[in-house]
Amino acid sequence: MPLDNPKSDFSKWYSEILLRGDIVDARTPIKGANVILPNGYTIWESIKRFLDQQFEATDHKNAYFPLFIPEEFLLRESEHFEGFVPEVAWVTRVGDRELNQKLALRPTSETIMYHMYAQWIKDHSDLPIKYNQWANIIRMDTKETRPLLRDREFQWSEAHTCHAKPEEAVEQVKESMLIYQALFDALGLSYLVVRRPKFDTFPGADYSIAYDAPLTDGRVLQIGTTHNLGQSFAKVFHIKYTDKDGKSQLVYQTCYGVSTRVLAAIIALHGDDQGLILPPKFAPIQIGLVPIFFKEDSDLVKTAIEDLTKELKKAGYKAKADIRESYTAGWKFAEFEMKGVPIRLEIGPRDLKNDSVMLVRRDTGEKQSVKRSDVKKVIKKVMIDIAQNLKMKADDILQQMLHQIDDFEALKKLMSTTRGIAISNWCGEDECAENIKEETSADIRGVREDIEEKPTGPCIVCLEEGKFRVYIAQAY
Amino acid sequence: MPLDNPKSDFSKWYSEILLRGDIVDARTPIKGANVILPNGYTIWESIKRFLDQQFEATDHKNAYFPLFIPEEFLLRESEHFEGFVPEVAWVTRVGDRELNQKLALRPTSETIMYHMYAQWIKDHSDLPIKYNQWANIIRMDTKETRPLLRDREFQWSEAHTCHAKPEEAVEQVKESMLIYQALFDALGLSYLVVRRPKFDTFPGADYSIAYDAPLTDGRVLQIGTTHNLGQSFAKVFHIKYTDKDGKSQLVYQTCYGVSTRVLAAIIALHGDDQGLILPPKFAPIQIGLVPIFFKEDSDLVKTAIEDLTKELKKAGYKAKADIRESYTAGWKFAEFEMKGVPIRLEIGPRDLKNDSVMLVRRDTGEKQSVKRSDVKKVIKKVMIDIAQNLKMKADDILQQMLHQIDDFEALKKLMSTTRGIAISNWCGEDECAENIKEETSADIRGVREDIEEKPTGPCIVCLEEGKFRVYIAQAY
Numbered sequence: 007m008p009l010d011n012p013k014s015d016f017s018k019w020y021s022e023i024l025l026r027g028d029i030v031d032a033r034t035p036i037k038g039a040n041v042i043l044p045n046g047y048t049i050w051e052s053i054k055r056f057l058d059q060q061f062e063a064t065d066h067k068n069a070y071f072p073l074f075i076p077e078e079f080l081l082r083e084s085e086h087f088e089g090f091v092p093e094v095a096w097v098t099r100v101g102d103r104e105l106n107q108k109l110a111l112r113p114t115s116e117t118i119m120y121h122m123y124a125q126w127i128k129d130h131s132d133l134p135i136k137y138n139q140w141a142n143i144i145r146m147d148t149k150e151t152r153p154l155l156r157d158r159e160f161q162w163s164e165a166h167t168c169h170a171k172p173e174e175a176v177e178q179v180k181e182s183m184l185i186y187q188a189l190f191d192a193l194g195l196s197y198l199v200v201r202r203p204k205f206d207t208f209p210g211a212d213y214s215i216a217y218d219a220p221l222t223d224g225r226v227l228q229i230g231t232t233h234n235l236g237q238s239f240a241k242v243f244h245i246k247y248t249d250k251d252g253k254s255q256l257v258y259q260t261c262y263g264v265s266t267r268v269l270a271a272i273i274a275l276h277g278d279d280q281g282l283i284l285p286p287k288f289a290p291i292q293i294g295l296v297p298i299f300f301k302e303d304s305d306l307v308k309t310a311i312e313d314l315t316k317e318l319k320k321a322g323y324k325a326k327a328d329i330r331e332s333y334t335a336g337w338k339f340a341e342f343e344m345k346g347v348p349i350r351l352e353i354g355p356r357d358l359k360n361d362s363v364m365l366v367r368r369d370t371g372e373k374q375s376v377k378r379s380d381v382k383k384v385i386k387k388v389m390i391d392i393a394q395n396l397k398m399k400a401d402d403i404l405q406q407m408l409h410q411i412d413d414f415e416a417l418k419k420l421m422s423t424t425r426g427i428a429i430s431n432w433c434g435e436d437e438c439a440e441n442i443k444e445e446t447s448a449d450i451r452g453v454r455e456d457i458e459e460k461p462t463g464p465c466i467v468c469l470e471e472g473k474f475r476v477y478i479a480q481a482y
Numbered sequence: 483m484p485l486d487n488p489k490s491d492f493s494k495w496y497s498e499i500l501l502r503g504d505i506v507d508a509r510t511p512i513k514g515a516n517v518i519l520p521n522g523y524t525i526w527e528s529i530k531r532f533l534d535q536q537f538e539a540t541d542h543k544n545a546y547f548p549l550f551i552p553e554e555f556l557l558r559e560s561e562h563f564e565g566f567v568p569e570v571a572w573v574t575r576v577g578d579r580e581l582n583q584k585l586a587l588r589p590t591s592e593t594i595m596y597h598m599y600a601q602w603i604k605d606h607s608d609l610p611i612k613y614n615q616w617a618n619i620i621r622m623d624t625k626e627t628r629p630l631l632r633d634r635e636f637q638w639s640e641a642h643t644c645h646a647k648p649e650e651a652v653e654q655v656k657e658s659m660l661i662y663q664a665l666f667d668a669l670g671l672s673y674l675v676v677r678r679p680k681f682d683t684f685p686g687a688d689y690s691i692a693y694d695a696p697l698t699d700g701r702v703l704q705i706g707t708t709h710n711l712g713q714s715f716a717k718v719f720h721i722k723y724t725d726k727d728g729k730s731q732l733v734y735q736t737c738y739g740v741s742t743r744v745l746a747a748i749i750a751l752h753g754d755d756q757g758l759i760l761p762p763k764f765a766p767i768q769i770g771l772v773p774i775f776f777k778e779d780s781d782l783v784k785t786a787i788e789d790l791t792k793e794l795k796k797a798g799y800k801a802k803a804d805i806r807e808s809y810t811a812g813w814k815f816a817e818f819e820m821k822g823v824p825i826r827l828e829i830g831p832r833d834l835k836n837d838s839v840m841l842v843r844r845d846t847g848e849k850q851s852v853k854r855s856d857v858k859k860v861i862k863k864v865m866i867d868i869a870q871n872l873k874m875k876a877d878d879i880l881q882q883m884l885h886q887i888d889d890f891e892a893l894k895k896l897m898s899t900t901r902g903i904a905i906s907n908w909c910g911e912d913e914c915a916e917n918i919k920e921e922t923s924a925d926i927r928g929v930r931e932d933i934e935e936k937p938t939g940p941c942i943v944c945l946e947e948g949k950f951r952v953y954i955a956q957a958y
Contacts, residue, residue, distance in 0.1 A: 031598065031601075033601060034547075034548055034598070035594075035597065036548050036550045036552065039550050041546065042545060044544060044545050044613075047544050047545050048544065051544070067520040068523050068524065069519055069520050069523050070517065070518040070637070071517050072512050072515035072517070072635055073515065074512045076511045078511075079511070092576075093576070094576065094577060095576050095585075096573060096574065096575040096576070097572060097587070098573075098575055099571075099572040099574055099584070100568075100569070100570065100571050100572070101568035101570060108575070109512065109571075111573070111587075118510070118511075121510075122507065122509075137520075141618075142549055142618065146576040146577070159548055159549055159550065161546070
């Protein structure tokens with residue numbers, strides 16, 4: 007049974023594909039804390055591997071910090087963390103004993119990490135330091151939860167760096183942008199890199215860069231952020247180093263993170279009514295093999311499939327054959343399609359006779375008969391094609407969502423119909439941003455960070471001088 | 483500055499090596515919840531990779547289940563979990579709101595996983611199922627905490643399986659034993675595989691197998707467990723399948739886990755007064771390269787070191803050169819030694835002239851001059867030698883700790899002096915086990931599971947008929 011069409015009912019399609027695509031099971035007894043199923047978990051593990059390689063190449067180190075954060079730490083930086091407080095889960099009891107000081111479960115790890123950094127950093131030779139942590143994060147959002155989009159427990163990577171000079175922190179922000187863009191490009195995602203407006207900057211940060219991916223329902227999803235923290239946390243957590251002249255100096259800091267939200271973007275941007283479509287590099291199964299059984303040739307077909315599977319595995323591909331005789335070939339096709347397997351290979355008696363293999367692309371559905379001896383060569387090429395095609399289609403989705411809008415009424419109409427991303431001018435006043443939010447449920451997401459853009463006219467709301475060319479969209 | 487001798491003051495040595503070997507920093511504000519530092523974290527990641535390969539080869543799937551467990555689940559299986567209750571951390575508040583039902587942080591994941599299994603399993607074709615989870619675990623032990631040995635938050639792998647037939651569960655227990663033994667052997671650990679006595683069986687399990695590693699202070703450390711759960715959890719969580727005759731049947735279950743405790747065993751069994759000694763396969767840095775600078779040849783030496791490092795990396799080795807001129811070669815030697823780097827390569831002007839490289843083994847300290855063109859060949863061999871030597875030395879430690887003891891007074895003496903592992907006979911009565919515990923602080927760890935052993939005389943305590951040949955030791 008096919009799924010709903012993602013374009014006609016995104017919400018229903020998304021809920022269904024999570025379970026049938028083996029990504030998430032939300033039927034847990036705890037709202038917003040779900041099971042990440044094998045297909046979803048394995049994609050996340052490949053994302054982890056990809057980022058770990060990037061981190062290693064740029065001298066980041068992996069470490070693990072405690073889940074618990076003492077209340078006193080959050081109080082100390084309450085100015086920064088006001089926004090998190092309503093979402094913090096508190097451990098107040100152990101067994102039947104009340105704790106003297108209650109413990110927060112990390113909604114993010116600045117406080118506990120920077121407490122350690124203050125102990126680790128002595129002098130300039132200890133800088134820069136760049137640590138990354140893979141961890142579960144707890145944010146007991148009171149709004150409606152949605153798997154991967156808005157979870158109360160989710161997985162993420164958070165990197166936190168310290169530098170001697172402010173310009174090094176600026177460079178570090180750029181390095182993180184390169185790392186994340188490499189990841190998102192490899193995943194075939196489209197996205198905008200924007201600098202958030204002041205009112206939407208991470209509390210305590212000088213400025214925040216965010217990566218917004220378009221979803222097919224016309225909304226956007228923040229799939230990553232980078233913050234230049236300046237010295238504000240360094241002041242609160244006393245992170246100091248002795249410079250070459252023997253003087254004590256505060257460090258400059260950055261932090262950046264991506265979470266399992268990236269999985270939601272992969273699902274939503276690439277999927278169709280047959281299920282998931284996964285980028286080959288990150289697919290838990292890259293090649294699904296299906297024998298087409300006919301009575302007389304069953305054994306030969308089975309052997310041919312098993313030989314090919316072995317050969318592909320040896321060549322480093324994640325190949326899986328489904329040789330069960332109790333399921334039809336059609337059922338197996340649908341199953342591999344639902345799970346997003348990029349390439350399907352079929353062998354039947356006719357293929358055997360012709361010494362060929364039928365190759366089917368998940369993204370386009372195209373079929374081609376491939377000479378047995380060419381299979382590996384063709385797969386290599388098709389995988390590159392699929393990755394490029396996914397990226398191109400995702401870029402198209404983004405392009406189609408972008409609308410140059412200079413009139414507030416037109417913006418209201420857009421956001422109440424197809425939705426999308428409006429490119430408009432803004433005076434920079436919070437009042438106008440609030441006005442937009444109230445009237446359209448959309449947010450000013452920010453100005454482009456990857457390219458320079460100048461305002462082209464007056465503010466879309468108040469018609470005063472436009473100071474920023476901004477991107478406006480409804481967000482998850 | 484060298485460490486203390488591990489044999490003269492294990493406790494002091496262990497605390498020191500954790501920080502200086504870049505394994506754990508326990509200077510956090512939360513007792514028993516520590517920072518796993520890069521060297522420690524990276525070893526844990528290689529253990530994860532090793533087990534994931536084993537799991538994949540044996541059709542286990544990785545998934546992730548929620549950290550939170552509803553109170554009702556723990557109450558439902560209170561019979562099994564009585565032992566955990568005093569250690570459970572409870573989330574009772576979110577922001578400033580009290581929760582209606584408090585949430586436990588997983589002390590282990592049977593309840594939440596089996597609740598999902600009951601929804602997933604319909605008929606016999608769904609069996610067996612074998613899921614593994616990598617997760618952080620919370621046990622607020624009230625006893626003295628010790629990094630990696632007894633933590634309130636730690637990392638682990640827990641696998642949970644369901645089967646149609648009891649004999650399949652028995653086979654699964656054996657499969658898990660093979661997997662864990664492969665891991666421990668690869669890590670060069672020595673260990674006993676024992677079946678725990680009834681009074682020390684995991685609550686709810688038919689029987690428990692445990693892996694006890696010797697530590698150099700004469701105690702043992704449980705580094706893994708496997709439980710045959712029978713049907714007791716299946717009954718409580720209603721995990722049923724429809725068999726081939728259409729009848730509803732309860733599944734049979736097993737579960738098994740290893741945690742970051744394994745890191746403690748690696749440190750304690752292999753380390754010496756110069757620091758860690760890591761098995762090559764799992765070492766974050768396998769080869770440390772140090773240039774021996776002399777004024778006139780500095781550039782040549784540096785280039786030679788960099789070329790060799792590149793070559794080794796290309797060959798797949800984790801190689802790291804320390805070419806900083808502000809540190810002495812001696813300082814760098816000590817640093818690589820402290821972190822357990824298995825092989826050190828040095829190049830100085832004389833080596834350059836002879837077209838050779840000096841190779842130093844971390845485990846034996848042996849030095850040999852190697853022809854430049856033979857380096858990779860020799861490294862390959864030396865790594866195998868080091869792995870074998872570590873395993874041999876660890877086996878020696880275990881052998882030296884084993885004592886055939888048939889007299890209670892002799893047992894008391896052993897446990898109050900050098901400690902060790904006594905092999906004795908036991909009648910099977912709890913009273914005698916309690917007597918041993920009281921008089922010697924040692925536990926009956928169980929009977930050997932990997933080999934068959936029969937009692938050789940009367941019970942060491944009551945002198946009644948000996949029914950079990952048991953291993954007795956003080957444990958962490």
